[in-house]
Amino acid sequence: MISIIGAGSWGSALYHAIKQKVEGEIVITSRRRRNIEGFVDIEKALESEYIVIAIAAQAIKNFLKKYNLKDKKVLVASKGIDKDELKFLNEIFEEYVSINDLAFLSGPSFAKEVKENKPTALVIASKNMELAKKFKTFFPKFIKIYIDDDVEGIEVAGAYKNVIAIAAGICEGLNLGANAKAALISRGLVEIDRFGEFFGAKKDTFLDVAGAGDLFLTANSTMSRNYRVGINLAKGKVLDDILNELGEVAEGVYTTEAIYKLSQKNNIYTPIATEVYKILYTGKKPVESLRDLLI
Numbered sequence: 001m002i003s004i005i006g007a008g009s010w011g012s013a014l015y016h017a018i019k020q021k022v023e024g025e026i027v028i029t030s031r032r033r034r035n036i037e038g039f040v041d042i043e044k045a046l047e048s049e050y051i052v053i054a055i056a057a058q059a060i061k062n063f064l065k066k067y068n069l070k071d072k073k074v075l076v077a078s079k080g081i082d083k084d085e086l087k088f089l090n091e092i093f094e095e096y097v098s099i100n101d102l103a104f105l106s107g108p109s110f111a112k113e114v115k116e117n118k119p120t121a122l123v124i125a126s127k128n129m130e131l132a133k134k135f136k137t138f139f140p141k142f143i144k145i146y147i148d149d150d151v152e153g154i155e156v157a158g159a160y161k162n163v164i165a166i167a168a169g170i171c172e173g174l175n176l177g178a179n180a181k182a183a184l185i186s187r188g189l190v191e192i193d194r195f196g197e198f199f200g201a202k203k204d205t206f207l208d209v210a211g212a213g214d215l216f217l218t219a220n221s222t223m224s225r226n227y228r229v230g231i232n233l234a235k236g237k238v239l240d241d242i243l244n245e246l247g248e249v250a251e252g253v254y255t256t257e258a259i260y261k262l263s264q265k266n267n268i269y270t271p272i273a274t275e276v277y278k279i280l281y282t283g284k285k286p287v288e289s290l291r292d293l294l295i
């Protein structure tokens, strides 16, 4: 049995994908009961040897405190950095699960397109190559899986691109043009690389699907929730209203705070994340931030 934990957009898309490939029982669970195929309660889900985590990043620490995943093989599909602990998700998981039992899924993948079986490329990173290869077997043909050992790089890439997507959405919402957006996205990639290097990530990771790939996807499409947050901020909407209307998680909002604090603490130059932080948390006007970044 394989269990997906988190029955939101991404968890249900992963259920849809894995169900097509794996013959045994696949189940899905969530905090709130949902009337969907394969839904079971959390206790039943925790009977599986293989667990896929697709819940909001900020909820993961409390989830791990409450439920015992020790001795499970865990694939983490969430993207974010814990804003209170200032820890990457691999660091949080390593406190509860053996490093050899952990793998991380990332890459350009809108849930909607995965649910339509559209071609998608993803990366599974783990310090245990055998485990990464095992998780790779769960995925159907339309999802091409690359195996990697750069867990730190995958974590930074998946989390940081959401922050740059908010900035790119602001650029779009302010109608600053395609030139400006290309500048933001490419300088965003440089910023992600600089931040990642500090935490031991490999440069190559940021040039590949989980880095540039996910950044180009998310920072240039209204299918992205983070990009839409940016568009709405540019229109002058209040953050709480934007998030309520969205009804789904926009991880970049919380990851921005984590990156801002980590870069202050470690003296890392992160100009785009810093401006997004000022817009989200100090009330700086988006138009002033974009002017400070672009001119």
Ligand SMILES: NC(=O)C1=CN([C@@H]2O[C@H](COP(=O)(O)OP(=O)(O)OC[C@H]3O[C@@H](n4cnc5c(N)ncnc54)[C@H](OP(=O)(O)O)[C@@H]3O)[C@@H](O)[C@H]2O)C=CC1
Binding pocket: 005, 006, 007, 008, 009, 010, 011, 030, 031, 032, 033, 054, 055, 056, 057, 059, 063, 077, 078, 079, 080, 109, 110, 111, 112, 247, 248, 249, 251
């Ligand atoms: N959607 C996408 O295209 C992709 C999303 N991701 C990542 O996957 C993760 C989940 O995103 P997604 O499914 O899209 O978001 P949704 O908003 O659709 O779902 C959020 C999920 O997190 C759970 N959750 C939220 N808060 C808590 C909490 N306090 N305690 C326990 N569970 C909680 C929700 O549970 P409940 O349903 O019970 O409320 C739900 O299962 C995010 O990190 C996102 O970045 C990664 C790749 C693609």
Ligand SMILES: O=C(CO)COP(=O)(O)O
Binding pocket: 079, 107, 108, 109, 110, 111, 162, 165, 214, 217, 218, 223, 224, 225, 226, 227, 249, 250, 251
């Ligand atoms: O991570 C994603 C695509 O790879 C989803 O992006 P959003 O959370 O911005 O919708």
